[in-house]
Amino acid sequence: MTAEQIIEEIKRLDPKDQLGVIRFAYQLDAERKLSGKELSTLAARMTETDDPAEAAIIRESIVRGFYGRQPANNA
């Protein structure tokens, strides 16, 4: 099954089930291992911002994206 077919199936779901899919997609995005290019882009954003709070948030995203799922195992 292709990604396009899955998306078409999701579109046919009722709103309640779609909500479950959306939650899952967010969770997947938060836990997945980022590609090298994505990590570089985030690192570049971290160097460009003057806001320490934003830099800290980006840094956290980089660490999470570097290790992917279960970052606690690496702490």
Next chain:
Amino acid sequence: MPKIRRQNLPPALLHHLLDRIRSREISADHLGLFAEWLDTEPEVPDEKWFKRFPAMTVCGQGGLVKTFLLPNSFQAEKKFSDLRSLSAAPPYHVVVSTKTESLAKAGLSWPRWQTPALSPWIVRWLLKTAIIVERALPMADTAKVPPALYPVAKGTQPPTHFWAWAAYIVEPAFGLHLFPDFQCGMEACCNPFKCMLRA
């Protein structure tokens, strides 16, 4: 042979790398290059090993990444006494570094400021200087310039396997002049030594 993965990198080392990226000592791209290399799950020797990237060297032992050496971290380099053994083969990295504050005064950020057009000049000049130092101090603890590189120093062969990282040309019309008091080092060719060249 052990394999290394992203999970083999201790978080403290990742934070160290991010600190260096944040302070612009190395480019943000290197995080991606490093991650992509780890994604290939490279096999590494059981003993100490080194992997060179354009602006940093990753040092490890077995399946663990131990530290990152940056172009200006010559002190750290000494801890890995056999690092030079890797340097027998190209690519060679020629590093012309200075104290970060000097670069900042000159309005430059490390390592973004590069002089690709002048790289061959820098490489030749450093090689020649290294050979002179080596011949002047034959008993000194300096790494030797491989004879294969002599033609490069003479200018009869182009320095195709060298990357020059940063330099500050005081006055381009005068040819190559390095900032007085630049600390120059050539991984593979000689120990760091002070360059006191003046226009």
